[in-house]
Amino acid sequence: MIRLDAVTMTYPAGSRPALRDLTLRIDEGEFVYLVGQSGSGKSTLLRLLLREERATSGLVTLDGVDLAAIPDRKVPLLRRAVGCVFQDFRLLPDRTVAGNVAFALDVVGRPRHVVRAVVPEVLGLVGLAGKEDRYPDELSGGEQQRVAIARAFVSRPRVLLADEPTGNLDPATSEGIMRLLDAVNRTGTTVVMATHNAGLVDARRRRVIELVDGACVRDEHGGAYEADGGDDGDGPSGGDGGDAGDDGDGGDAGDDGSNGTNARGRAGVAGVGGLGGAAPAGAVGGVG
Amino acid sequence: MRIGPLLAILGAGLRRNLAVTSAVVITAAVCLGMLGAGLLLRAEVHTVDGYLVDQLEVVIDLTDDITAAQRAALTDDLKSDPAVLAVRYEDKRQVYERFKRDFRSSPDVVAGVGPADLPAALRLRLVDPRAGDAIVVGYTGRDGVEAVRDQRALLRPLYRVLDGFSVAAFTLAAVQAAASGALIYTMIRVSAHARRRETAIMRLVGATNMTIRAPFVLECALSGLAGGMIAAAALVALKAFLVDGRFAHQTTFPLFGWEAVWVSGGAVMALGALAAAAMGSLALHRHLRA
Numbered sequence: 001m002i003r004l005d006a007v008t009m010t011y012p013a014g015s016r017p018a019l020r021d022l023t024l025r026i027d028e029g030e031f032v033y034l035v036g037q038s039g040s041g042k043s044t045l046l047r048l049l050l051r052e053e054r055a056t057s058g059l060v061t062l063d064g065v066d067l068a069a070i071p072d073r074k075v076p077l078l079r080r081a082v083g084c085v086f087q088d089f090r091l092l093p094d095r096t097v098a099g100n101v102a103f104a105l106d107v108v109g110r111p112r113h114v115v116r117a118v119v120p121e122v123l124g125l126v127g128l129a130g131k132e133d134r135y136p137d138e139l140s141g142g143e144q145q146r147v148a149i150a151r152a153f154v155s156r157p158r159v160l161l162a163d164e165p166t167g168n169l170d171p172a173t174s175e176g177i178m179r180l181l182d183a184v185n186r187t188g189t190t191v192v193m194a195t196h197n198a199g200l201v202d203a204r205r206r207r208v209i210e211l212v213d214g215a216c217v218r219d220e221h222g223g224a225y226e227a228d229g230g231d232d233g234d235g236p237s238g239g240d241g242g243d244a245g246d247d248g249d250g251g252d253a254g255d256d257g258s259n260g261t262n263a264r265g266r267a268g269v270a271g272v273g274g275l276g277g278a279a280p281a282g283a284v285g286g287v288g
Numbered sequence: 289m290r291i292g293p294l295l296a297i298l299g300a301g302l303r304r305n306l307a308v309t310s311a312v313v314i315t316a317a318v319c320l321g322m323l324g325a326g327l328l329l330r331a332e333v334h335t336v337d338g339y340l341v342d343q344l345e346v347v348i349d350l351t352d353d354i355t356a357a358q359r360a361a362l363t364d365d366l367k368s369d370p371a372v373l374a375v376r377y378e379d380k381r382q383v384y385e386r387f388k389r390d391f392r393s394s395p396d397v398v399a400g401v402g403p404a405d406l407p408a409a410l411r412l413r414l415v416d417p418r419a420g421d422a423i424v425v426g427y428t429g430r431d432g433v434e435a436v437r438d439q440r441a442l443l444r445p446l447y448r449v450l451d452g453f454s455v456a457a458f459t460l461a462a463v464q465a466a467a468s469g470a471l472i473y474t475m476i477r478v479s480a481h482a483r484r485r486e487t488a489i490m491r492l493v494g495a496t497n498m499t500i501r502a503p504f505v506l507e508c509a510l511s512g513l514a515g516g517m518i519a520a521a522a523l524v525a526l527k528a529f530l531v532d533g534r535f536a537h538q539t540t541f542p543l544f545g546w547e548a549v550w551v552s553g554g555a556v557m558a559l560g561a562l563a564a565a566a567m568g569s570l571a572l573h574r575h576l577r578a
Contacts, residue, residue, distance in 0.1 A: 050492070073497070080494030092486055094300065106293035107495035155493065 001190055002026040002049065002159065007058030009044055009214070018044040019214040022058070026192065028158075031185045033201050034194040035225055036211035042194035045211070046161045049192070050082055051075050062159070080108060083152030083160040083189075087167035089144045091136040097147050098123065098132035104151045118154060126150045126180055142173035146180060153184055160184055162193040166200060174200060198225035289499045297486075297503040302510070304482055308475045309511050315471055316515025316564060317522075319464030320556040324523045326457030327555065331548035333450045337443075339542045341417040344439040346424070349407040354432030362432060366412060371422060374413040383409055407434055468515075469567050472508055476571035479504060487576060501576065505568050512564025513557060520553030 002025065009019040019041045026032055034042045047053045048060050054068045061067065062078070070078055091100050098119050105115045123129055126146040136144055145165055152160055162181060166174035178200050185191045195201060201208060201224060208223030209216060218227050302309055348366075350359065359377075366375045378386070384403035391397050414420060420438030428436045480487070490500045527549045535543060 076491075076494040076496045078494075079492060084492050090485060090489060090492075092489065103293075103489065104493040107289055107490045107493060107499055109289050109499075112290065112292070151489075151493070 001028040001030075001063060002192075003059070003061045004045075004048075005059040005061075007048070007055045007060055009041075009048060009053065010056045011053075017056070017214050019048075019055070019211075022211075022214070022216055024209060024216060024219060026190060028190055029185070029188050031182070031191045031204075031206045032193070033206060033208045033223075033225075034192060034211065035196070035201060035208055038196075040211040041214035042211055043163055044214070046084075046163050046192065046194060049159070049161055050084060051078055076108075080155055081158045083155070083157035085145070085148050085152050085160065085162040085165045087164040089136070089141075089148045089168075091144055091147055091151075093136050096133050096135055097128055097139070100136070100147050101150045101154050104154050108155065110155075122150045122154045125183075126153075127176075140173070141169050142176055145169065145173075145177050149177070149180055149184065153189070157189060159190045159192065162191065162195075164194055164196065166195065166197050171199065175203075178204070201225040289495070289502065294502060294506075298506050298510075301479055301483065301503055301507050305475060305479050305507070308471070308478055309507070312468065312471045312475055312508075312511040312564070313514045313518070315464055315468045316512050316560055317518035319461050319468050320516050320519035320560050321522045322457045322461035322464060323559070324519050324552045324556045325526070326454040326461060327552040328523065328526070328544055328548055329450055329454035329457060331544040331552070333447055333454070335544045335548075336446070336450075336541050340443060341440065344417055344443075346412040346414060346420045347437045347439065348410040348412065348427060349434040349437070350409060351432050351434045352407065354408075358432035362427075362430060363410065366410065366427075369423075369426075371415055371419055372412050373415050376411045377408070378411060379408050380404065380406055383407065465563070468512075468564070472511070472564055472567045473571045475508070475511070476504060476568055477575050479507065480572070480575040501569070501572050504572055504576065505565050508568030509561045509565035512560035512562070514560075515564075516557035516560030519556045519560070523549050523553050523556070 004022050004024050007019055007022045008017050010017045022041075022045070034045060036042055044053065048055055048067070049062070051067050051070060059066060059068075062082075067078065092103065095103060101119045101122060102115050105118065110118075120129070120132065123132055126149055128143065128146055128150065131139070131143065136147065139147065145168075149160075149165075160181070165181070166177050169177060174197060181191055181193065182204075205222045205224065207221045208218065208225070210218035210220075210227065220227075348362075363375055363377070366372050380403045383406045384401075387401065387406060388398050412423065414423065417440065420440050424436045424438050427433055487500050527544075527546065531543050
């Protein structure tokens with residue numbers, strides 16, 4: 001689904017490449033951790049997948065489509081198929097929880113009846129039912145991140161990029177967010193998560209891609225945060241699958257019947273490969 | 289993007305930038321008001337010219353010693369001239385009667401002039417009353433012709449004054465337009481900065497450039513339109529209270545009608561909205577990442 005072939009990325013002002021000769025492949029439905037020190041190129045990789053940047057050399061493809069070749073006017077269609085979550089949540093403070101999630105649908109022209117139907121469902125999915133009318137500053141950090149995930153997920157993207165989504169959260173809350181991302185992943189969405197949280201990585205033993213100075217030094221299925229093996233989940237973040245802490249415990253989206261790739265009529269290649277239509281629009285109808 | 293969410297974003301933006309938006313509206317109103325005034329002055333020139341042009345003639349003053357043959361030849365030439373519509377002869381007595389009529393408000397002047405002091409004349413109506421110059425050039429110096437006078441030339445000082453006022457109004461409008469442009473540029477800069485998080489999210493979730501830019505451009509267009517509406521209202525007030533109320537009975541010239549006001553008002557509103565939107569779009573290229 002996602003392929004990088006010999007990708008090198010050097011920023012105009014940079015003296016050394018942020019990514020160097022990076023080759024990797026991520027299949028549909030995978031959950032991949034991107035690990036590495038700050039400045040190792042994790043965020044640059046995510047920016048390439050979002051077409052915020054173009055690779056200096058090499059090929060970045062999504063469903064076989066060369067992202068660098070997509071004309072600027074069609075980049076929005078790509079971004080409708082790729083959701084994004086950030087460490088700092090990036091919510092609109094003057095909009096309610098429901099307003100923040102609806103915003104993602106409103107600005108891409110979804111009909112009002114779709115917005116009205118889908119937003120409450122997704123908020124229920126992320127465990128924020130009953131908090132639709134709260135404003136971001138009335139929520140805990142974990143709840144704000146749940147809103148951000150709901151916003152990223154509401155248009156049913158094929159890929160969810162998470163750039164240190166637990167970076168501002170305490171261990172227990174982080175665990176709740178991870179359970180939510182797991183649930184999103186179980187719906188068939190590919191999740192690529194950049195993180196420094198060793199405990200969360202070690203607790204789940206999924207695929208780990210480690211970057212050092214922009215180069216991939218490890219690509220390990222069932223890997224731990226550190227190359228020499230993890231400690232099976234009793235790391236510093238206490239990634240023991242405990243409760244979601246202060247942000248509520250409603251994040252098991254995959255457990256409430258919304259899981260299943262087929263259930264939401266996957267956008268398939270049309271979502272990105274064709275870039276010719278709003279594939280997620282149809283997909284939204286399948287929520288829940 | 290649906291109209292509802294678009295208006296919500298637009299409303300929030302206008303509320304947030306109320307002070308700068310108000311400044312844009314006021315400068316745009318002054319600018320467009322000056323422009324509208326200039327247009328009305330042009331309309332007045334057109335009105336006066338249209339009214340007088342049919343009453344103005346080219347007058348060929350004849351010398352006292354012109355022979356009958358010379359006069360007949362001159363008249364025949366004029367009648368066969370395609371630029372001349374009609375030729376009418378006035379003898380000295382008729383010229384004197386006209387003179388007395390024209391200067392009836394100056395009896396001292398009339399008292400000092402007799403029929404013998406004034407030349408007989410041929411009065412010409414032209415096919416195109418504005419083409420008197422060619423007649424003046426063509427017949428000056430002919431035998432029996434003392435002088436050729438285009439009466440329309442007498443109005444040139446008036447036209448020059450009116451044109452001067454309209455040029456001054458246009459110049460002031462241009463200066464104000466520069467100020468309005470700078471303010472719109474500032475408004476976009478402030479607005480783009482205040483809404484940078486919103487626009488960043490719009491980009492991330494797949495909003496098109498047009499959707500992201502639309503609220504900004506509409507904000508500018510509405511400000512320009514509001515300025516244009518104020519300017520148009522000022523033009524209406526000018527016509528109703530000043531032109532029709534005060535000047536109507538103080539001048540023998542006809543004054544521009546309501547049609548000119550509607551045309552000028554519509555023009556300043558349309559121009560205000562379009563120019564502000566264009567300036568906003570230009571500023572967006574500088575201050576909003578696509």
